[in-house]
Amino acid sequence: MRKFQRAAAGALLSILFINVQAADAPPVRIGVITSLSGVAAQSGEQMKAGIDTWLRMHGDGAGGRKLQVIYKDDTGAQPEVAKRLAGELIGREQVDVLAGFVFTPNAVAAAGVADRARKPLVIMNAAASAITARSPYVTRTSYTIAQSVQPLAEWAYKTGSRRVFSIVADYVPGQEAHTWFSSSFTAKGGVIVDSVKVPLSTVDFSAYLQRIKDARPDAIHVFLPNGQPMVSFMKSYKEKGLDKAGIRFLGGEGWADEDVLNAAGASMQGIYTAGFYTFSRQGADNAAFTAAFAKTVGQRFKPNFQAVAAYDGMALIAAALQRTKGDAGGEAFMAALKGYRADSPRGTVSIDDKTRDIVQTIYIRRIDKQADGHYAATEIDRYDAVRDPAKPLD
Incomplete structure (x- = not known):
């Protein structure tokens, strides 16, 4: 009886220790570089709204850690600005994951920074095929031309x-x-x-x-x-x-x-x-997404393909963290994408194990x-x- 009581007490202490660890774990910081001003501000607004809609629908935690999103404005097709922002996010803000990128040149510039720091980078729009070949730490949830x-x-x-x-x-x-x-x-x-x-x-x-x-x-x-x-x-x-x-x-x-x-x-x-997406497509997943999106933006506009790619980018980040039990390190995060498959407002999506690009309808x-x-x-x-x-x- 005493052996059973000691075992039960030990198990309880282990659970309490794990819970304390999760509570004390720092948030996973996600640095999003997008265009919040300039000629592409509307694209940036769609991207931000897609991210915020995912948080509205699924909460701000994954893998036992809180998710904290930090937005930075690249002001448009400005690769040097994107490169500088990526460096600041990793160095000063201590982000674990980089994401966003309306423009291909900006994504390419930031990919070099992510590669040197061994940080995951999730492309939510930029569509030139070659970007994911720039670093093994780059993946994409949008599309290629x-x-x-x-x-x-x-x-x-x-x-x-x-x-x-x-x-x-x-x-x-x-x-x-x-x-x-x-x-x-x-x-x-x-x-x-x-x-x-x-x-x-x-x-x-x-x-x-x-x-x-x-x-x-x-x-x-x-x-x-x-x-x-x-x-x-x-x-x-x-x-x-x-x-x-x-x-x-x-x-x-x-x-x-x-x-x-x-x-x-x-x-x-x-x-x-x-x-891969239009707001008028049929299906329960898109109906739920568009309803939540409308609340996020106060019904000012409907989601476009950039919004759903950003939404799916957050879904991918959360799924990777669930698999790694909160480990946001580059190697662990990218390994967790192997075999990734999910239902989306656009339909079923997956990540190509070799190229780290999205596979979709x-x-x-x-x-x-x-x-x-x-x-x-x-x-x-x-x-x-x-x-x-x-x-x-x-």
Whole structure:
């Protein structure tokens, strides 16, 4: 009896000791570098709202430790600023994990800092394929350009397009979009009749659209920065009568975002886009997410793909900490991502064990006017378990 009492007392003391350890453990500090001011402030706001929505829905703890998020503003595509902020977050703020990054150059700059410090870095937007190859401590919960463009090209050919004109913004994501759409489309037997790379600052697309109309393709492939450039392009597309000329529109992620749909209005009717998320997708997971998101932002705006990628970034961080029992060290954290798989507002996602990039469904969506008078995207086809095609399978 005494032996049993001593064993029970010992077990109780062990439990109390573990609980005291958990209570005394410092918080896991997550340094988020995003654009909270400047031309990309709306993207940063979406990212922050996605993170805050995850905390609203799931609480601020994981692996027996409290989660503390620290936001830093990179003010836009400023790699030197991002590099400096990453250094300050690791050195001065003592963060355990870096996350965020709207822009590819900023993510690349911070990846070098994370690599030297052996800190995990979770990309929540930047979409150039090469970023995750910069360091074994980098993973991504957004997408790559190639990942969304290749299915779009294959779908375009499958549904009848044979002659496509490609127009993209002249920066790395636009160049990757052109490369992957063109190579994927021509591999199927299609023809790129012409292509043009427009300056990133372009706001008047009328001359380009007249050139496209004169070339008489059966479709155009378009990749532009999110927001106003998309709105300006769609209004010119409508004004130049490309829709009436039977030239169908093929775009990537971002064209189904609420701000673009509302601003471009009727010019969005009948266009096709490819991507991993839109606020109007069906399903219980997205219904719960959008309801919580509305509370987070006071119903000021709906979530876009950047918000759900940030939400999933927090889910990944929490899952890794659960597996490591709160160990946020670089090696332990990255090892914990092996076999990661989760349900998301976008559908089922996983992390590629070799590349540390997200594997996900890419949806083909058509935009139409809804019964309430607003425009929204409806999923009409899907490509499941899509990995980044820019990286070899071996």
